[in-house]
Amino acid sequence: MKQEHLYQELKNLSEKLGIRVTEKSFRNIAAGIRFQSGLCRIRGKDRFIMDRNISLSQKNELLAECLAAMPLENIYIVPALREYLEKHKGK
DSSP states (O other), X not given: OOHHHHHHHHHHHHHXXXXXXXXXOOTTSOTTOOOXXXXXXXXXXXXXXXXXXXXXXHHHHHXXXXXXXXXXXXXXXXXXXXXXHHHTTTO
């Protein structure tokens, strides 16, 4: 599966789980403050805030690590994506 397609599939799965994926640039944030991409809760809703400036493969890995920890048993996931998530389980 191509990186672009994989990223879209991961974002679609996130939406099914009620997690909105948002990309933000962390470059323009005040000096001395470090930010990382990751899952957070804002006003009671889950969001995954992704650094827009990282590579697509890094975005896929970060999102897969987050989603692999979720209960996915009752959700249909295409086999290639499920296999990718299994590789990232427990990281």
